[in-house]
Amino acid sequence: MGNGQGRLGFEDFNLKPELLKGLQEAGLNSASAIQQQSLLAIFAGKSLLAKATNGSGRTEAFVIALLEKCHSTKNAIQGLVLVPTRELALQTSNVLGLLGKHMDMKYIVAKGGTSIRDDLVRLSGEVHILIATPGRLLDLAHEDACNLSRCQLIVMDEADRFFCPELLPILEDIVQFLPSQRRQFLMYSATYPSAMVHFKNCHLTDVHEVNFKEQLTLNGVSQFYICVEENRKVFCLTKALSTFQINQVIIFCNSVTRVKLLARKMTHLGYPCLFFHPGLFQSERQQVLQDAWSGACQSMVCSSHFMRGIETESVNVVINFDFPRGPQTYLHRTGRFSRLGLAISFVTQRDRIDLLRLQKAMGTKILPMPAAIDPVLYT
């Protein structure tokens, strides 16, 4: 479908064999653009500042860099991942566990909201990679619980979120605990606040800057619509879920109420669905994402704005149960596949005009759903 072109395979990077094995088992063969750039940067001893949103495979990108760069034979924290939220911390540790399955890398997650005692205990053992939220990390560093003097690879995911007035001083403090020489930063950020530019100028040397912002794209997405009336949508969805070869599917509704109702209905009908919307409590969100990432449940119903920072790497099908209101929403919902994807939109009589408008605005073709879809298009 044209989006595999120009990509290097992971075997071209001369990675550690046990890392390559983990990648292959996870189905990762060709490196996405951000993965390529991240690897090239760390091999060249540079730092990376990448403007990137979701769906570009950035978690995998820095996890691969960490697993390649750190050595399980060296008893020291060599890699640090700073994350703004607990969700991202867990997501990162999941990907580390998956891709590093055949490696002996020891990593721990240290995040606020849990007992610092547990962290202290775990840090007294061997740790190679530390995933942490900034506040907790600083507490640990001040306690002399983690020696960061040999930590040469520092990842900041959703980096722009650290450059707020509350976190910036913490970040500056953390830098004092890092080695002053030969350290590399991998920073991934949706925007470049001026505080971040300042930080870069002060603390980073030899920076490679790339912009992946345009990763929100419909390239590689096969887009279809199905004409269906409101009262047949649920039936149509059950059919779709049992027909497609789904790795992970996100089903979008236009309101939180509809999200909840649909998830309940589908689960009741024997199609277990998680649901996710910004109104959930922290603990609930965590549980939902945990279940989704661990593969415990492959369907997730979401409200229109899928939250920022949520990894969608394993998603290969998106269903617009409710037709999106406007092209931007459509793009946000369906433009985040890292590889190939299938986007199906349910279109009621009322939505028809919006469907035409959307195609015109996006300069894209959304075709009527054919009798069968070749899995090659999205698996």
Ligand SMILES: *[C@@H]1O[C@H](CO)[C@@H](O)[C@H](O)[C@H]1NC(C)=O
């Ligand atoms: C951290 O480790 C380095 C070498 O591994 C050592 O020289 C240094 O004294 C340690 N720092 C602390 C505070 O323990």
